[in-house]
Amino acid sequence: MLGEWMHQCPPELLNAVDIFSPNESELARLTRMSTESFEQIGQAVVKCHKMGVKQVLVKLGAKGSALFIEGEKPIKQPIISAARVLDTTGAGDTFTAAFAVALVEGKTKEECMRFAAAAASLCVQVKGAIPSMPDRPSVLHLLQTV
Structure with missing residues (x-):
């Protein structure tokens, strides 16, 4: 346990x-x-x-x-709202991984949180754990629009 x-x-x-x-x-x-x-x-x-x-x-x-x-x-x-939520599977893992990526790149904790929220927002819009993991260009594009 x-x-x-x-x-x-x-x-x-x-x-x-x-x-x-x-x-x-x-x-x-x-x-x-x-x-x-x-x-x-x-x-x-x-x-x-x-x-x-x-x-x-x-x-x-x-x-x-x-x-x-x-x-x-x-x-x-806060969350970055998703246009539609299809599947939350993998959203937490995506969030944690994106936070870690931003952290090792030297971003502030606030920037890491925002980057991770964007990645999780994209993740929930795709069905399945692996297919829903967003790529960097998609995350950066979303961050420019919110």
Whole structure:
């Protein structure tokens, strides 16, 4: 069970995590805390911080996402609306991957969040996990139009 893994994980492993990126239900299971409201999500993230994870990127589905960096105000990113939603499969993975790409390219955390939201918006408009992963030109084009 994931929650038990988090509680039994050696602290040195959690300290080695740069950014932990659960969705809100995974965060609830991992911390054994409710994540129904943004305040509750923040409290669950504090538990992650106490376990050694300094940055927690929470995917909130239709409510967007939030990056919690220990000691700082959360960075919230709303979704970028999709023209149509066909399939949400892979949207969270697309978001996390796009965030990581933008991060290694040296973008600010806010820019990373926006880039990731654009990629996820494109992802939900295509059926299937692999076919829905957008390419860079598509993400950049969307960002120019919103």
